[in-house]
Amino acid sequence: MIIVIAHWAEHLVQAYQVYVLRWPLHQARGVLGQAFPWLVHSEMLHYGYAAIMLAGIWVLLPGFVEGGRSRTWWLAALVIQFWHHIEHALLQAQVIDGRTLFGAAAPTSLLQLWFPRLELHLFYNTVVFIPMVVAMYYHIYPNALEAAEMRCGCAPHAHPAIA
Numbered sequence: 001m002i003i004v005i006a007h008w009a010e011h012l013v014q015a016y017q018v019y020v021l022r023w024p025l026h027q028a029r030g031v032l033g034q035a036f037p038w039l040v041h042s043e044m045l046h047y048g049y050a051a052i053m054l055a056g057i058w059v060l061l062p063g064f065v066e067g068g069r070s071r072t073w074w075l076a077a078l079v080i081q082f083w084h085h086i087e088h089a090l091l092q093a094q095v096i097d098g099r100t101l102f103g104a105a106a107p108t109s110l111l112q113l114w115f116p117r118l119e120l121h122l123f124y125n126t127v128v129f130i131p132m133v134v135a136m137y138y139h140i141y142p143n144a145l146e147a148a149e150m151r152c153g154c155a156p157h158a159h160p161a162i163a
Contacts (some may be wrong), residue, residue: 001132007049008129011122018118025118043088043095043107050088053128054081064139068146073135077128086110086126 010030017028033040057078062073080141087109094100094107101108139148140154147155 001136004053004129004132008125011118011125014118028118038109047085047088047092050081050085054078056087057081057132063152064135065142065149066148068138068142068149070135070138070142070146073131073138077131077135080124080131081128085127087124093143 010032014028014030014033017023017030018025021028029037029040039045057074061071061074061078064074090101090109091107101110102107102113109117109120115123140156141153142150
């Protein structure tokens with residue numbers, strides 16, 4: 001979760017640099033990108049992050065109670081991250097192939113045809129992050145039915161129905 005928040009914060013800082021500080025987009029590189037500018041332009045790094053996020057969400061899925069509220073929200077994060085991963089795979093494929101889609105000047109994802117990359121990826125990271133937080137909340141504070149099915153000790157106290 002620390003890595004997810006840090007990544008999301010990088011996108012927020014970059015948006016702040018563009019919209020509040022009025023930096024040109026090529027200079028707005030987040031926090032780490034100021035020290036390591038190549039990070040912002042490394043499609044492999046972005047693809048790797050998207051793939052690791054997808055794998056992490058998938059690996060943790062069995063920990064959420066089947067049919068429970070937390071699992072529903074976690075699955076929402078998984079589906080959104082799967083699409084985010086597809087978009088990054090498309091970008092990475094263009095870098096590897098040396099050709100861009102639709103004659104674009106730079107590697108372009110599908111939704112980037114309609115939305116600027118900065119805003120699109122801030123949106124992606126936000127809409128993956130929110131259902132993850134909701135899922136974790138419902139996992140830590142399950143209702144009686146969910147608590148009875150849990151196989152972990154994540155809930156801070158035993159639910160009265162199963163105590």
